[in-house]
Amino acid sequence: MAGKRVGPDGEDGVEQVLDELYATPPSDFVPRREQAALAARSDGRAADARRIRAARRPTQAAWAANLLLRARPQESRRFLELGQALREAYRTLDADGVKELSEQRRSIVSALSRQAAELAREAGHRLSDATRQDVDSTLRAVLADQDAADRWAAGRLESALTPPADFPARSAGTPAGGRTERARAEAPRPSSSRKKDELAERRRRRQEQLDAARRAAEEAARLLREMRAARADAVSALQRARERHDLAEQRRSTAEEELRRAGEELERADRERREAEEGLRAAGDAVERAERTARDTEKEAARLAGPAED
Known part of the structure; x- marks a missing residue:
């Protein structure tokens, strides 16, 4: 309706309107946008318009x-946090760790x-297989790329996101510590004590990397369990809704059948009533005719019973 207020005034108001617009089904987007x-x-508010x-x-x-x-804010927030942890883990993990993650x-x-x-x-819109693949692509991009994560977190995507070829990883030949093999070869040979210190430092960094990778894997597994539990709850809720729907449908069918029978009984009763009324009118007419005949007969009998003529 023209002139209808869609959201509150001010900067927060227009941001709220835009957030709601981008959660509106595409088929309804343009009318809602023009209305707002x-x-x-x-x-x-010309600038807002x-x-x-x-x-x-x-x-x-x-x-x-x-x-x-918008509809799953907690899961989405954890998904974004998981993306940060995974990107960091991918930069430090070996091949086996990368495979697990x-x-x-x-x-x-x-x-x-x-x-x-x-x-x-x-919301009344079934996604096609191609659209589902685009959603998968967008979510993979959010996990792999910080810019994609920021764009999704804003809640106003206009098109699907494309993930990079792979997660960000360290450059080929660069170990977790950051030094290339060539740089290590060209470096002067350290003393025995220095070798031990460097070995301990590498082990410490390696342990930190493994700990970070394990935490990322545990968080991923926990998030997956929560999502599966949420999906199981949704399936149960859907099953209950279907059972309620079937029961209501059965009751409606029973009520419709009873209504049909009641309608037929009403028609029969109405027909019998009309027939009874017609019978009553006919009987009334017959009574009136009989009464007239009786009166006429009495008159005739009285006339005949009168004094005889001389």
Whole structure:
């Protein structure tokens, strides 16, 4: 409706309007945007109206990712924190550690992607397989790239994000400590005591890296368990809703059948009533005719019974 206030005034107000717009299904985005812009302009907020009208409609995948961030704030925050931990772990881990975290990463992305698809379905929009792949791509990008994580965290994606070829890793030939093999070869040979110190330092750094990797893996596993538990709860809730729906449908069918029967009984009763009324009228007419006949007969009998003529 023209002139309807969509959000509060001021900077916070327009930010709230934009947040809500990017969580709006793409099919409804443009009408909502124009309604909000018109409301802002009607309130004398021309700058806000321009900002709102400049918002671009998101793709289906970008909308689903925005919806996930808005509807699952705790899981999304932990997902962003996990991305930071994973990026750091990937910079320091060996091949075996990278493989383990990659498996955790795929499981978590898959779990969150399913949640996004379920949220979209609850909003009345089923995601296609291609759109689901774009959602997966966006979530992988959020884990692997800080810029992608920042863009998703803003909640206003307009299109799906593309992850880098792989997680950020140290340069080839550069060990976790940061020195290249060539630099180590060119360095002067340290004394025995210095060798021991460097060995202890490398072991300490290696232990720190392993500890960080384990913490990242544990956090990934915990987040995955929480997501699976949330999904199980959602499945249970859906099953209960379906059972309630089936029971209500059964009751509705029973009520419709009873209503149909009651309607038929009402029609029969109405028909019998009309027939009885017609019978009553016919009987009344017959009584009136009989009464007239009786009166006429009495008159005739009285006439005949009168004094005889001489």
